Amino acid sequence: MRPAEFEDEQIIEAGKRLLSEGRRVTGFALRKEIGGGNPSRLVRVWEEFRQSQEVVESQPVQDLPVEVEEALTEMTDSFLDQVRSLALNLNNRAVKTAERRVADVMKSAKEQQESAEAELIDAATAVDELESQARALQDELDQTKRALNTANEENKTLGNRLVSLEKELAIADQKLSKEQEKTKDLKDEVAGLKNANKSLEGDKFDLREQRDGWKASAESREQEVSDVKNELSEAQGQVKELEAQKKASEALAEERKVDRESARAAQKDAETKVTQLETKLATSQSQNEELKADIKQLKKQLEELQKQGQETSTGREKGGKS
Template identity: 35%
Template sequence: MARTPEFSKEEIVDAGIKVREAGRNVTGSALRHQLGGGNPVRMLRVWETHVATEPPANDQSGPELPPEVAQEVEALNEALIAALSAAATERLAKLVTDLNDKATRAATAVAKEALDAAAEQREEAERKLADAAETMDELDAEVAALKGQLDELKRHLAETQAKAEAQAVEIVQLRERLAAGEQAMKAAAEQHKAELANAHEAGDRLRTELGNARQDAAAKIEALRTENGELKGLAKAAEQAHAEQREASEREAAEQKEKVMQAQVERDVAHKEAGLAREESAKLAGKLEALNTQNAALLAALEGREQHPKEKK
């Protein structure tokens, strides 16, 4: 993308006019010093274009005759208009000779002016050449500085690319670790969910077995009451003992229910709660078995007492 010129054409032309009014030659270096910066080659080209298109001070249709020649031509015209006499003819010859001499002198003066102008142009060209050499030195220095900056930028870019590649590798590794961690968390959550479900299932199974045990015990007690109507006192004692055992069983069932509910709430310690639930389940199973054993022993005792009075009779 081309850069916008630092100075406009109008600013460069104004600077050239100021340099010229100060009596100095308008060069690229002079324009640059006047403006305080810019491309001297471009500024000199803008100034030369302005000078080439600048209208001359006296815009006439053709070159003027020397004053002496113009006066003689006018006098000749007047003499020719008066008459062509011998005197006029002699005067005409003399005028022609004078005109030739004056034309020769005028041509010599013109040639001298042309030589002087050519010498001045040569001096101007030499000054422009020297100014161009100075400008080239300045541009060479700027190019060298820009090359140094470019090398520094390339080095910085290489370092930045290396850092970016290292960071990309670290990001990939972190993503892999994150994916592995997520998988491990999912596996742990599934295991926790399965253990909690097992704990719930064990608690439900224990509650069912305990309910069945209560029903069986109630049925057996009712049967004992019917069969041993005569032994009311013994049946009452047995019923009271059974009621106490039933209250103990209900308390143990309530404790087991509370532990199961606690296992549902405290999910962050599900593994420990599941272990405790299994231990408690084993204990309850043992107690239930002991209770059944006690009930069987009590039933056997009652049946023995019932048979013993019969034997006495």
């Protein structure tokens, strides 16, 4: 068992001081007065002291009072014996009655003391629990303060991060505005390229129609050249026939001068016609070469237009991706 922290004399002196101050003596009052101790033990020591004092004060007096003794001495011996016997009997009965009452009072006081001690134990337990709860609450409060300080530091860090993010957001907004302006310029450029592409498509269509017209014209000229060649072939056949006739005419020159002159005139006409046909053929060939050159030039222009159209489509796709 753990030794008592305070002596009984200290507890009794503390109870006396409380009584002298007009205060009620309780376990918690004694504990507060001496600065510690178990309230149950403190009040038990005080009650034992108080009961011992009451027992001492209530000790029965076996001898008769002096006045009664003097009165009895004046009486006769017989009467004195009777009176003494009666007084002793009454005194004994009074003492027994007083002792019985004291015993009842002591029993009741003991029961009250036991009840008070139980209540003090319960109160002490409750105080210990409250102190434990108070310590737990204090620990929880300290933890809450630390958590609050941590949260404040985190909030401060988050605030700084928020300011940094706001700055970054402002910079990103500026970049976005610039990109939007660039996108708008690109859209305008793409729109211009689309319009240029439409114009090129129109020019391409016109050139195709022109090419088709030139192609038809070239085919017509080729047909004319073919017809001229056929006529030239026929003329050459006629020339051959005329040469044969010339030979025959020369053999019969003397006999048929008129026929020879006619043949010469016919030959001359045929030669003139042949010359004209050859000239016409040369002209047709020259025109055909020019048409071929024009068609080649148109093909080259068409290829350039197609190349420009592909470059325009590629630029538009790159602009749409960006």
